[in-house]
Amino acid sequence: MNTPLIRLTGVIRKKGAFTLKADAEFGTGIHLLTGRVGSGKTTLGELLAGIGEPDSGTIRWNGGRRVMLLQDTSYHISTMTVQEEAGSWHGDAERIIRTAGLTGKEHTDLLRLSRGEVRRLELAAILTGQYDLIVLDEPWAGLDEEARRWVRQLIDSHAHEIIVIISHDLTSLPHIDQLWEMECGRLKRLGQVPACLSEWTLAPPLVRYLQLKGVQLSGLSREELEEAVCRIPG
Amino acid sequence: MIEILSVRAGILKIPSCTIHPGICAIAGPNGAGKTTFLKLLSGILPVKSGSVRIDGKEPSLCTIGWVGEYPDRNILFPRVYDELASPLRFTRQSCESSDLKVRKCADDLGITHLLDRDMHGLSGGELILVAFAAACIASPDLLILDETDSHLDERFCHQLEEYIRRSGIRYVVFSTHRPERMAIADEMIRLVRGEVGEHLCLTEEADHTFPDHLSNPWFWRKVQTELSKGGT
Structure with missing residues (x-):
C-alpha cells in the first residue's frame, strides 16, 4: 500500500463570521498543530477526519484512508463495561485493556472509572488500532504526569501513519516532526522540527526562554525540553 | 486565612492545612483528591469530621465562584x-x-x-x-478554577491571570496538571493519595540554588520573570 498522504487544496470552511482557509499536505509522521483558542484547530481536525466537509476546495488522499479522531472522551462511551467498550473497537480487546492498564477491571462499569481511566481506554483503543490518520485533539486534558508519559510513549511507537496532535499543552509532547500553526483561521506550516523553532513567532514561554539563554532545542518532546533545560548556562 | 483542621472527607485525610490570601495552586496525580479538595473548600462537600473555615466562616456562608473544565x-x-x-x-x-x-x-x-x-x-x-x-x-470570597486551563492557550491563561490579580478576589485556588501554570501561584499544595504531600510558599524571594527542572514551580517563576524583563 502507498504511504498515506492528505492534500488540502484551497480548502475553505465557514462557520458564522469565522472562515478557515487551508492549503497543506500532511504526510506520515507526527504533526503538532498549535494556535490560539478559537483559531480553528478543532475545525481543521474535523475536516481531516471527514466529520466536516469543506465549503469549497478539495481534500485528497493517497494510500489508505482509515481515520480516527479523538475529541472529548466523556462523550464517546457507547457501552456499559470496560470489556464491552474495548470490544466495540473491532480491535484486539484484550490488548486494548492491557495497554490501558485496566486488566482486572474488565467488568467495571465505565461510569465508575476515573476520567483519566476512560481517556486511557480510548487512547489505547485508538493507538493500538489500524489507522492511516489519527487526529488527537487535546489528548492530555485531564491526565496527570504519569499518564501523559504513557500517552507520549504510545504515540512515539507510531511511525507509519499520519498523526496530528492538536494541543496547547507544550510540556507533554512526544517527538514532533512537523509544526503547524493556526492563526485566525489560516493554517500555516512552520516546518520541520527543530529547524523551524527559531522562526516560531508565537512560541510558548519555555521555548522563548531557552532561545533567550542561547540554548539550542533538539526537538519539542518532553524529554528534549528537559534535556535543553539542563543545558541552561549559569 | 483558609483553615482546614482534622478533615476526613472522601479520599482526603488532612490533619491541618492553612491557605493564605492570594493564589494557591493544587497539584497532584489523577485520583489524589484535587477536585474533592476544591469541593471541600467551596462547601459543596460538607465535612463529616473536622472543620473548614474561610476567614473564620463556614464555606457555605461565603460567596464562592467556581469554573470547571x-x-x-x-x-x-x-x-x-x-x-x-x-x-x-x-x-x-x-x-x-x-x-x-x-x-x-x-x-x-x-x-x-x-x-x-x-x-x-x-x-x-x-x-x-x-x-x-x-x-x-x-465578588466571591473564594474563586475556584478546577482544571480550567486544560483547553486554554498560553496567552489566554495569561489574560485570565492578569484579571485575577486586578480583581482583588481574596482567595483564588486552582487545580492544574500543567507545570508552567504554577508560576502564577503564591503557594502550592501537592496532594498525594488524599494527603498534603508538599506545601510550598512561592512568595519569598527565589532561592536560586534550586535545580532547573520542568516540575519545579520556581523554574517557571524564573522563566516568567526573565521573559517579562526582556519585554517579550
Whole structure:
C-alpha cells in the first residue's frame, strides 16, 4: 500500500463570521498543530477526519484512508463495561485493556472509572488500532504526569501513519516532526522540527526562554525540553 | 486565612492545612483528591469530621465562584447577559446595580460584544471567559478554577491571570496538571493519595540554588520573570 498522504487544496470552511482557509499536505509522521483558542484547530481536525466537509476546495488522499479522531472522551462511551467498550473497537480487546492498564477491571462499569481511566481506554483503543490518520485533539486534558508519559510513549511507537496532535499543552509532547500553526483561521506550516523553532513567532514561554539563554532545542518532546533545560548556562 | 483542621472527607485525610490570601495552586496525580479538595473548600462537600473555615466562616456562608473544565455543562441561561447577571439576580440585587456590574465585568474581560449573544454557539474560549465572568461577578470570597486551563492557550491563561490579580478576589485556588501554570501561584499544595504531600510558599524571594527542572514551580517563576524583563 502507498504511504498515506492528505492534500488540502484551497480548502475553505465557514462557520458564522469565522472562515478557515487551508492549503497543506500532511504526510506520515507526527504533526503538532498549535494556535490560539478559537483559531480553528478543532475545525481543521474535523475536516481531516471527514466529520466536516469543506465549503469549497478539495481534500485528497493517497494510500489508505482509515481515520480516527479523538475529541472529548466523556462523550464517546457507547457501552456499559470496560470489556464491552474495548470490544466495540473491532480491535484486539484484550490488548486494548492491557495497554490501558485496566486488566482486572474488565467488568467495571465505565461510569465508575476515573476520567483519566476512560481517556486511557480510548487512547489505547485508538493507538493500538489500524489507522492511516489519527487526529488527537487535546489528548492530555485531564491526565496527570504519569499518564501523559504513557500517552507520549504510545504515540512515539507510531511511525507509519499520519498523526496530528492538536494541543496547547507544550510540556507533554512526544517527538514532533512537523509544526503547524493556526492563526485566525489560516493554517500555516512552520516546518520541520527543530529547524523551524527559531522562526516560531508565537512560541510558548519555555521555548522563548531557552532561545533567550542561547540554548539550542533538539526537538519539542518532553524529554528534549528537559534535556535543553539542563543545558541552561549559569 | 483558609483553615482546614482534622478533615476526613472522601479520599482526603488532612490533619491541618492553612491557605493564605492570594493564589494557591493544587497539584497532584489523577485520583489524589484535587477536585474533592476544591469541593471541600467551596462547601459543596460538607465535612463529616473536622472543620473548614474561610476567614473564620463556614464555606457555605461565603460567596464562592467556581469554573470547571467544561463550563458548558453548568450553563443556566440561553443569553450571555443573563448568565452573567444570574449570580446578582439570585441575591436580589437591583436591576440598575446588576446591570452596571454586568457591563463593568464584561468590559474588564473584553467580552462586551458577547453580551447579547446566545450561549449556544460561543467558541470554547468565549465560553470560558463567560463562565469566568459569571464566577467573578459577585465578588466571591473564594474563586475556584478546577482544571480550567486544560483547553486554554498560553496567552489566554495569561489574560485570565492578569484579571485575577486586578480583581482583588481574596482567595483564588486552582487545580492544574500543567507545570508552567504554577508560576502564577503564591503557594502550592501537592496532594498525594488524599494527603498534603508538599506545601510550598512561592512568595519569598527565589532561592536560586534550586535545580532547573520542568516540575519545579520556581523554574517557571524564573522563566516568567526573565521573559517579562526582556519585554517579550
